[in-house]
Amino acid sequence: MTAFLAPYLILLARYGIAFAVDEYTLWVFFFTLAQALASAAFSVVAGLALLPIYVRAPALKPVVMVPFFAPALSTVDALIRMLGDVMYSPWGIVIAHVVYYAPYAALLMESNLRSIPADILDAAEIYARRLSTKARVIFTELKPSLAYSFYTIFVFSFLTFTTPLLLGGRYPTLELLVYLYATSFASTQLVSTVVLITLLSSLALALPFFKLPTLPPAEPSPRAPKLGLPAVLPSLPLALFYLALAAYLVLPAASPRGLEGAWTPLVNSLLVALASSAISLALAVSFLFSDVVGSRLPAVSYVAAISLSKSLFAIGFFHLAQPLYGTLPILLVAHVFVITPLVYSIVKPAFEKIRQDAREACLLYLGPVRCVARILSEALGPTIVQAWLVALASSISETTLAFILTTGAASTLSAEAARLLTSRAPDLIETGHFYSSLMAVIVLATLALSRLVKTKPYAF
Secondary structure, three states: OHHHHHHHHHHHHHHOOOOOOOHHHHHHHHHHHHHHHHHHHHHHHHHHHHHHHHHHOHHHHHHHHHHHHOOHHHHHHHHHHHHHHHHHOOOHHHHHHHHHHHHHHHHHHHHHHHOOOHHHHHHHHHHOOOHHHHHHHHHHHOHHHHHHHHHHHHHHHHOOOHHHHHOOOOOOOHHHHHHHHHOOOOOHHHHHHHHHHHHHHHHHHHHHHHOOOOOOOOOOOOOOOOOOHHHHOOHHHHHHHHHHHHHHHHHHHHOOOOHHHHHHHHHHHHHHHHHHHHHHHHHHHHHHHHHHOOOOHHHHHHHHHHHOOHHHHHHHHHHHOHHHOOOHHHHHHHHHHHHHHHHHHHHHHHHHHOOHHHHHHHHHHHHHHHHHHHHHHHOOHHHHHHHHHHHHHHHHHOOHHHHHHOOHHHOOHHHHHHHHHOOOOHHHHHHHHHHHHHHHHHHHHHHHHHHOOOOOOOOO
16 A cells, blocks of 8 residues: 555655646646536436346347447547547547446446345336336435446546547646646646646545445346336437447457557567566455455555546656656556556455355464465455456556556557557558557457356355
């Protein structure tokens, strides 16, 4: 936890603490806030519209999820090619976020929907005569997932970097402004102000995570609520849109461009991903040890990783390990800190499914070290493999850290794609389309492979 927070502290020490807000910084802050609120609200509405597809037509669900599981850079690039100039308007960032996060919101809602007790569903169908009454019952039960999806999407949208970068930086968010100021000739006082505002905003975003309602377990109830044809019809145009977007995502991979220059970034991406995912697994296991002895540090680390600014982290990490700038080791270590909480969030629910009395007996008779080691080998083996593949895909698709911390021969595929797509040369942009599509294919194939891993029943 100390190591994770060190880059932020170094950044404050380097630029000092100043609060001289100019008009432009204030505008960027309120624009960031407004687009995050709009993105969260519209994403939840679009998620509700997609929910009937998830329940009634599960075969379409993987297609709808493709833009979310693909790297954000690839999805935004596909949207730009698909929608054209509309993406370069003030609403471009909101459109990209809604398209990207709506399937995620629907996924949380589906899990919540399938966990509604059957007796509540039966009572609603037998006694509720009006459709509005039945809908109110369902919405009441969906409150945990609605609140959680709204707030997490708000946080992710507030901390967006890749989307405004690819849209030309015409409407920057705080994340992008920090990078632009810190890497330009802006005054130290101005950089310090933006750093302080961004850090305070991130800390404010982190606190409500500990107060959000707990999501119900994902085990399905005996049956899902019945959704009629009127509920499904509005979902079909959305499903067709996502089908078209999935095609735009992968099509450039069929027309290779700049292959001679792609090998080095691709190999760099794979090397960093393999090393960082392995180290992240080891650290996630150490988080399990902390959980066993009742520590809250793993939960705090997870919240810090998803709610603190990656731009600030990357710039602070640059000052922390400046001699390593532009090399793969600095990117490797940064990826480990960012990916470990993600791996932990995958492994921990599987660990918690093991019966409480079995875990207590295991801890009592074997001790925490041997207990966790035995659980990992006997019960969580497939989950560990699954988490490793997800970490691998996450590292390959990470853009913010790679864009800020790499340069030249040490560039990764995501950083190179971002640099090409933000250039002004048409040939380079076309090559960037191919790179982003190639990255999307690799990431989606890795995640698809992770879904083939069959986890064991937890009768440990």
